[in-house]
Amino acid sequence: MKWDASQYLKFERERTQPSIDLAMRIALPDPQRILDIGCGPGNSTRVLKERFPNADILGIDSSAEMVKSARETHPDLRFDVLDAGSRLSELPGNFDVVFSNACIQWIPDHPHLLRNMLGLLRTGGVLAVQTPMNYEEPIHQIVMEIVSSPQWQDAFLHPRVFYNLKQNEYVDLLAEFAADFTVWQTTYLHILHSHADILEWYRGTGLRPYLSVLPEERKMDFEQEVFRQIRERYPKQKNGDVVFRFPRFFFVAIA
Template structure:
């Protein structure tokens, strides 16, 4: 599945804000090196670099397109092609910070994944993660409902690739694997100029598993069907804008047995 860094960065400020909010909660005054898991086009890596001047920042992503965009935009950092499900292939640990913004929902087996991420930290290091938690928002329900219709079912069955768990499951995972942890949720109310902007946002992320299975003509037809439902579900505000609600789940943790 190909990723489009330009489409992703169309909403750079909105997509980067959770990284800014997460970095502010990291209880470190200094970091020598940090790992950004699922760095995308490097916007979250830049947030880390700005928050911890002098730190060596390494960003990893499974998308060659995203790695190329990140390396071009941020030549002062290191970017490597690496699947988040195989972090051991980095051949490196002892990070002060392992950071991940809106990535691990694409990766299976979160108990193992979070254990692997914690194992990359030095004593006293911090794991900081943000995961979209918008499964109950209209856009998700619209896409799931349409994909299950007779017109699309045969092609799109099983297209959803998110592996997000319930918040209680993350509590249990961290209580077993971390020395300390904190969890919280923030719902962002993004101001978008139109219903079409919602489509542009979602085509950069959650719609991609569906559109990648369709021909160009069929993909356009599916987009039109989603847009019709989006216009029904998202009211236009008095000033002509649309509120795009986006709940996000955050946690920070320190590795067990290595202090805090």
């Protein structure tokens, strides 16, 4: 599945805010080596550089398209193509901070993944993670209902797998693997100008696994059905704006 950095960055401010909030919860005074897992087009890596200007920061992503965009937009920062699900062991380790904003939901086997992420840290280093948990929100339910409907289920022979665990399962894992940790959830209320903005947002992330396998002649019909239900389930405000709720789960753990 290919990623489109320009589509992703149409809502750069809203997508970047969780990484800002997460970075502010890292209490180390002057970390020297930071790894940004799932750096995408580099917006989260830039947040880390602004938060910790003295640090040597490496951003990694499995998408060559995203890394190309990151290098072009942030030429003063370092980026590499690397799949965090299978190649973390290739990194030298001993990082002060391992950071990951809106990435681990795409990677399987979170018990193994978290153990590996913590293993990249020096003793006392910080693992900081944010992952979306919007399963109860209308947009997620709309997409799941459509892809499993009789009209569309033949087009998705291999439905997307959601790798996130339940929040209490992360608590159990962190209690086992980390010296100390904090968990929290924030629900962002994004004020978008129209229902079309919600569709544009999801084109950059949640719809990509489905659009990437559809033939061109069916993509428009699929998007039109998603859009029809978005208009039904998201009420407009008095001024015409739409409130797009987006819950996200965070944790900061000490190695």
